[in-house]
Structures are given as structure tokens and as C-alpha cells.
Amino acid sequence: MSEPLLVVEELQKYFPVTRGLIFQKEVAQVKAVDGVSFTLEQGQTLGVVGESGCGKSTMARCLARLLEPTGGKIFFEGRDITHLNRNDMRPIRRDMMMVFQDPYASLNARKRVGSIVGEPLEVHGIGTEHDRKRRVQELLEIVGLNPEHYNRFPHEFSGGQRQRIGIARALVINPKLVICDEPVSALDVSVQAQILNLLKDLQQDFDLTYIFIAHDLNVVRHVSDRVMVMYLGKPVETGSKQDLYEAPKHPYTGALLSAVPIADPAAGRARRQIVLTGDVPSPLNPPAACRFHPRCPRFVDGKCNVDEPLLSPVSGHADHEFACHFPLEHWPMDEQEIRRKPAALAGTAD
Amino acid sequence: MALLEVKDLRTRFRTDDGIVKAVSGVSFDLDRGKTLGVVGESGSGKSVTFLTVMGLVDRRHAEVEGSVLFDGEEILGASGQRLQKVRGKRIGMIFQDPMTSLNPVKKIGWQLEEAVLLHNDVTRAEARRRAIDILKEVEIPKADTRVDDYPHQFSGGMRQRVMIAMALINNPEVLIADEPTTALDVTTQAQILRLMTKLQEEHQMAIVMITHDLGVVAELADDVFVMYGGRVVEEAGVNDLFAKPEMPYTWGLLGSLPRLTMTTDRLEQIPGQPPSLLHPPTGCAFSPRCAYVFDRCRQELPELRAGAVGEGHLFRCHLGDDERARIWAEKKAAFEAAEGSAA
Numbered sequence: 001m002s003e004p005l006l007v008v009e010e011l012q013k014y015f016p017v018t019r020g021l022i023f024q025k026e027v028a029q030v031k032a033v034d035g036v037s038f039t040l041e042q043g044q045t046l047g048v049v050g051e052s053g054c055g056k057s058t059m060a061r062c063l064a065r066l067l068e069p070t071g072g073k074i075f076f077e078g079r080d081i082t083h084l085n086r087n088d089m090r091p092i093r094r095d096m097m098m099v100f101q102d103p104y105a106s107l108n109a110r111k112r113v114g115s116i117v118g119e120p121l122e123v124h125g126i127g128t129e130h131d132r133k134r135r136v137q138e139l140l141e142i143v144g145l146n147p148e149h150y151n152r153f154p155h156e157f158s159g160g161q162r163q164r165i166g167i168a169r170a171l172v173i174n175p176k177l178v179i180c181d182e183p184v185s186a187l188d189v190s191v192q193a194q195i196l197n198l199l200k201d202l203q204q205d206f207d208l209t210y211i212f213i214a215h216d217l218n219v220v221r222h223v224s225d226r227v228m229v230m231y232l233g234k235p236v237e238t239g240s241k242q243d244l245y246e247a248p249k250h251p252y253t254g255a256l257l258s259a260v261p262i263a264d265p266a267a268g269r270a271r272r273q274i275v276l277t278g279d280v281p282s283p284l285n286p287p288a289a290c291r292f293h294p295r296c297p298r299f300v301d302g303k304c305n306v307d308e309p310l311l312s313p314v315s316g317h318a319d320h321e322f323a324c325h326f327p328l329e330h331w332p333m334d335e336q337e338i339r340r341k342p343a344a345l346a347g348t349a350d
Numbered sequence: 351m352a353l354l355e356v357k358d359l360r361t362r363f364r365t366d367d368g369i370v371k372a373v374s375g376v377s378f379d380l381d382r383g384k385t386l387g388v389v390g391e392s393g394s395g396k397s398v399t400f401l402t403v404m405g406l407v408d409r410r411h412a413e414v415e416g417s418v419l420f421d422g423e424e425i426l427g428a429s430g431q432r433l434q435k436v437r438g439k440r441i442g443m444i445f446q447d448p449m450t451s452l453n454p455v456k457k458i459g460w461q462l463e464e465a466v467l468l469h470n471d472v473t474r475a476e477a478r479r480r481a482i483d484i485l486k487e488v489e490i491p492k493a494d495t496r497v498d499d500y501p502h503q504f505s506g507g508m509r510q511r512v513m514i515a516m517a518l519i520n521n522p523e524v525l526i527a528d529e530p531t532t533a534l535d536v537t538t539q540a541q542i543l544r545l546m547t548k549l550q551e552e553h554q555m556a557i558v559m560i561t562h563d564l565g566v567v568a569e570l571a572d573d574v575f576v577m578y579g580g581r582v583v584e585e586a587g588v589n590d591l592f593a594k595p596e597m598p599y600t601w602g603l604l605g606s607l608p609r610l611t612m613t614t615d616r617l618e619q620i621p622g623q624p625p626s627l628l629h630p631p632t633g634c635a636f637s638p639r640c641a642y643v644f645d646r647c648r649q650e651l652p653e654l655r656a657g658a659v660g661e662g663h664l665f666r667c668h669l670g671d672d673e674r675a676r677i678w679a680e681k682k683a684a685f686e687a688a689e690g691s692a693a
Binding site for chain 2: 159160191197221259265269276278279
């Protein structure tokens with residue numbers, strides 16, 4: 001296999017917390033992304049899931065170099081782009097585009113569709129004005145809009161159509177990698193299905209590589225080849241779609257999966273759920289050792305809050321990794337599985 | 351007699367561009383202790399229906415017709431004073447966005463106390479005690495100190511709990527929840543849904559759950575109605591609706607849901623956009639997007655009727671019983687094939 005398109009090693013992004021007006025003293029750090037590594041092959045889709053505040057959007061912004069990473073390395077087509085300056089970064093930006101969550105906020109309301117979609121071409125000085133117009137109209141057609149929409153304003157479109165405009169803008173310049181940050185969360189189900197199908201078709205037609213960020217596990221499963229589950233800035237489980245959804249190991253993955261409402265009254269009401277209590281703790285002061293331990297139903301005192309579990313592979317599935325001392329053994333879970341303590345400690349529990 | 355009886359409710363908004371027919375004839379009954387799920391996309395009229403029921407549409411711009419009987423008493427068009435006795439007291443409401451529904455410059459406790467003081471002749475100290483109790487009931491940790499926090503000090507899930515607390519503080523008989531979990535993470539959503547079920551059992555309330563998420567409806571509702579273009583297009587018991595949906599829009603909604611168990615690559619999509627209520631299509635509102643459309647659909651609005659299954663399951667569609675049965679059998683087979691080995 002050829003060289004992977006994107007390699008990320010131990011990516012970190014810390015935001016400083018400062019006090020004082022003039023002498024801004026750094027008093028703490030928010031570790032929004034704290035050690036994320038993955039490899040993404042050309043033509044694949046990596047799905048990233050987690051609750052709000054888990055650092056998934058910050059990670060995306062670091063990858064696109066919209067934020068400066070604090071540590072770690074990002075290799076794009078074998079080249080280290082972690083700390084490239086603006087000028088050196090510019091040609092690489094052509095190959096890396098983003099689609100944003102909110103189709104209302106991410107399009108400039110005072111520009112016409114033609115200039116919104118054509119802007120990347122203009123920025124990179126590609127083609128004559130005539131060429132650009134033709135390219136933009138071609139793209140509008142590809143994403144299922146009418147080329148005559150060229151001169152309209154964003155407010156004349158519905159949410160789904162706006163998201164198509166956002167996709168056209170990302171693709172107009174023939175990127176290799178498209179980072180989609182919650183591209184369908186703001187859309188109605190019937191329109192969401194249209195956009196998901198469109199993204200899939202485009203991936204096939206143009207050999208695109210996606211990083212697909214979402215909080216909806218159904219959606220992530222539908223589009224991804226590999227999935228990474230994040231919690232408080234760290235990946236807790238990564239694996240192929242099949243492995244992760246059919247045999248999740250980390251209790252947090254189990255909790256996320258079992259929290260998804262099922263559109264089948266009988267199956268939905270019969271299943272066992274891990275219902276997490278409380279909210280995601282503040283990344284300003286994350287829990288020690290395993291960051292999930294205060295909310296984990298399988299928490300073992302003296303182990304989970306002392307010893308940080310590292311990502312380790314499932315035996316027999318080298319590319320399915322999880323970070324947990326007491327992984328799930330059965331899926332779907334039963335009541336016992338949810339609270340199971342390891343045999344050695346079973347006597348002390350309950 | 352049902353607790354809430356709504357008959358032929360119609361809401362039209364006058365706008366600069368013309369008349370928007372937001373709700374065109376919605377009728378339903380809601381019994382004590384039951385949960386009604388209302389499903390529809392944006393612009394289907396699901397929220398406006400219940401804003402109208404509560405007398406919360408602005409009468410300067412809206413024309414309202416029909417009848418809303420609450421416990422036998424007509425409340426549609428009732429005076430503000432009379433409505434005030436019902437709203438927030440016997441009918442509680444939760445709105446979608448907990449940040450914009452809470453006053454950012456008032457303490458949580460103050461906002462809860464206000465709801466108590468408005469409807470009950472009690473002291474502020476007593477109101478505060480009730481506020482703390484209800485916060486405990488919705489599982490806010492350290493309720494007796496958090497009561498003095500401001501909304502921005504709460505997370506999204508906690509703010510939604512506060513909204514639920516506010517709706518429940520006067521022990522309402524009906525709780526209307528308009529997309530209460532849409533802005534939340536799945537894990538928080540699961541907490542909130544579980545909390546609502548628990549509180550319903552304890553208080554024997556009727557709940558109206560307005561949502562676009564068929565999954566939420568499948569988990570909570572006893573009865574469901576699907577809205578499209580300002581009308582109910584299908585209503586049924588929750589098991590019936592998912593086991594044997596009777597009309598093309600409901601088929602489309604079910605098909606366009608990505609499911610955890612699905613193994614195919616493509617979702618079934620409903621082409622096009624929801625209709626404009628300013629210029630609704632003639633005939634069936636779904637006809638421009640429907641794969642089974644024929645001439646009659648474009649000319650004549652289908653009545654809400656019962657099919658072969660019986661009285662409790664109503665839908666709007668001109669297709670014959672045999673044809674619908676045949677199409678659904680095909681769809682169902684396709685869904686099952688899509689679930690593949692994972693099932």
C-alpha cells in the first residue's frame with residue numbers, strides 16, 4: 001500500500017488560562033487535545049465521536065492548522081506540516097478543506113453563492129474568471145444544486161441546500177482530505193440522508209479521504225471505515241467500524257452505543273443501557289489516571305483512579321485498540337456485565 | 351373524557367409575503383398518564399400546534415380556529431388571566447433551547463421561585479424550599495447550593511434539568527416538551543429521557559413529546575402522530591406505527607434513519623425539500639416528493655382514514671390498501687436485508 005495520506009502522532013493542544021489584565025499570568029491549561037495518534041489512508045473515512053467538550057473539533061482545527069498544535073506531529077503525504085508557516089502552508093491548504101456544522105453561520109450572508117463557492121479558486125489564483133465560473137457551476141451541479149443558483153444569496157436556500165453549498169466550496173479545488181465537522185447535525189432526517197448519500201457518492205467519484213466528526217453514532221457508523229471514540233481529549237477506543245460497533249471494549253463506548261435511541265419500540269425498550277451520571281468533567285482539571293473513572297460503572301477503586309490505562313490492542317485484532325483496565329467482555333451487555341468487577345475483586349464489590 | 355381534547359385546530363400567520371398555513375386541522379385526545387409523540391421535520395407545524403394550544407401565538411399576526419378543551423374547559427381564545435391559571439400550573443412546558451429559555455441575569459432559584467409564587471399563595475422561603483426539592487428531584491447534585499447559581503454556571507444537560515424542574519414545580523397534569531433533548535449529547539439525552547419517564551410514573555402526568563427523532567418516540571411514546579405540511583399524516587399506537595407504517599412519508603422517514611444495525615452503504619432518501627407553507631402544494635402536501643404519486647394525489651387532499659388494521663391507526667394516502675400492503679412488504683424486506691448479518 002502507498003504512503004498514508006495523514007499520520008498524526010501524539011497531537012496535543014493546550015489552551016492557556018490567564019489571569020490579570022496587563023501581565024497575563026498563565027495560571028492553568030485546558031488540555032483540549034492530549035495525545036491523539038492515528039493513520040489515515042487515502043480514500044478512507046475516519047469517524048470521530050464523543051460528547052461535547054471532548055476535543056474532537058479542536059483536533060480537527062489543529063489538523064487543518066486553523067489552530068497551532070502545542071505538541072505532537074502531523075504528517076500530510078509524508079511531509080511534516082505541524083509548524084509550517086503561513087506561506088508554506090498555503091499550497092497544502094488546497095488539499096485539505098473543511099465542511100462546517102452550521103450551514104447558517106458558515107456562509108457569508110452578503111456574498112453570492114458563486115463567489116462563496118469560487119473563493120478557494122480565487123485565493124489560490126487558479127484559472128481565469130471564466131474558468132472559475134465554469135468550475136463553480138460544474139460543482140453546484142455535482143452537489144445537486146442548479147447552476148443557475150450562481151447569483152443567489154445564501155438566505156434563499158434551505159438548511160440542506162446550504163450544506164450542499166458548503167460541500168461545493170470544499171470540493172471546488174479538488175482537495176484530497178475533507179474534514180467534516182458535524183456536517184449533518186443541524187439538518188432534518190430526510191435531508192440528512194440526502195447529504196450523507198451525497199458525501200458517499202463524492203468520495204467514490206473523487207477518491208476523497210474524510211475525517212468525519214459527529215456526536216451521532218448512527219451517522220458515524222454509516223459513513224466511516226474506522227472510528228475513534230474520544231473522551232476529554234484522549235482517544236479511549238479506536239477500531240474498524242465492525243469491531244467497534246459489534247464488540248466494543250471500553251465502557252464509555254458501551255455507554256455511547258447504548259444511549260442511542262432505537263427506532264424500534266420493542267428492541268429499544270428491551271435493551272440494557274449504561275446511563276452515565278453527571279456531565280463530562282472540566283478539561284481544566286481532569287480526573288487522575290483514567291479520565292472516565294468518576295462516571296464509569298465498572299470503576300475499581302485503587303486501580304482506575306491510580307493507574308492510567310494505555311491504548312492496547314484487542315488480542316487477534318491488532319487495529320482495534322482500547323484504553324481500559326476492565327474492558328467489556330460481552331456485547332450486547334446484560335445487567336451483570338455493566339457492573340462486573342474483575343474476579344479478583346468480586347468479593348469486595350457490592 | 352380525555353384530559354386534553356383538541357379539535358380541528360388551525361393556525362394561519364399573516365406575513366408580508368402572504369398567509370402561512372402553519373397548522374391546517376389537527377385533532378387529537380390526550381389521556382392522563384399517557385405519552386403522545388409528535389414527529390415531524392422543521393416546518394411541519396408540530397411546534398406551532400402546541401404553541402397554539404397554549405395560547406402562545408401572537409394574535410396580532412395569527413388567525414386561530416378550532417377548539418382546545420382542557421379538562422372539559424375551552425381554553426382556545428381564553429383571556430390572558432384565565433390562561434395564566436392553566437399555563438405553568440396545570441400544563442407545564444419545556445422548550446428546546448435551555449440557554450435562551452432561562453433568564454441569564456437571574457439566579458436559578460429565583461426563576462424557580464417565581465413559578466411557585468405566581469400560582470400559589472406561599473412565602474418566598476416556602477417557594478425556595480420547593481425550588482430546592484424540585485432540583486433534587488431532577489437530580490441536580492448539591493441542589494441546596496446550586497440553587498444560588500446563574501444559568502451560565504450550569505452545563506447544557508443541567509440547564510435542561512432546570513427547565514424540567516421549572517415545568518414540574520407546580521405538579522402539572524400535562525407536560526409539553528418541545529424537542530427537549532435535541533441540543534444535547536446522546537448520553538445526556540438518555541439521562542433526560544430516563545428522568546422524564548421516572549417523573550411521569552411518580553406524578554402521573556400526560557406528556558407530549560415533540561421531536562424529529564423517531565428513536566426518541568419509539569422509546570417513550572404510547573401513541574404517535576406524524577406531521578407533515580401542517581397536517582397529521584399518520585397516527586397510531588407506537589408499536590403499530592413502527593411495525594406497519596401506512597403511508598409513503600412515514601416509510602421515507604424510517605428509511606432515511608441511519609441505524610446502528612445497518613450494514614448497507616446507502617440510505618433511502620426522500621428527494622426534495624419539505625413544502626413551503628406559504629404556497630402549499632394542492633392535493634396531498636407530500637405529493638411532490640412521493641415516489642408513488644398519481645394524478646389524484648395532486649388534485650385532492652387525502653382524508654385521514656383508517657385502513658385494514660382498524661380504527662386506532664389513521665393515515666392520509668390515496669393508495670389502495672392492497673397496494674400499500676405490497677409496497678410496505680417490499681420496503682420491510684429491503685430494511686431487513688439492509689440490517690443483514692448484524693441483526
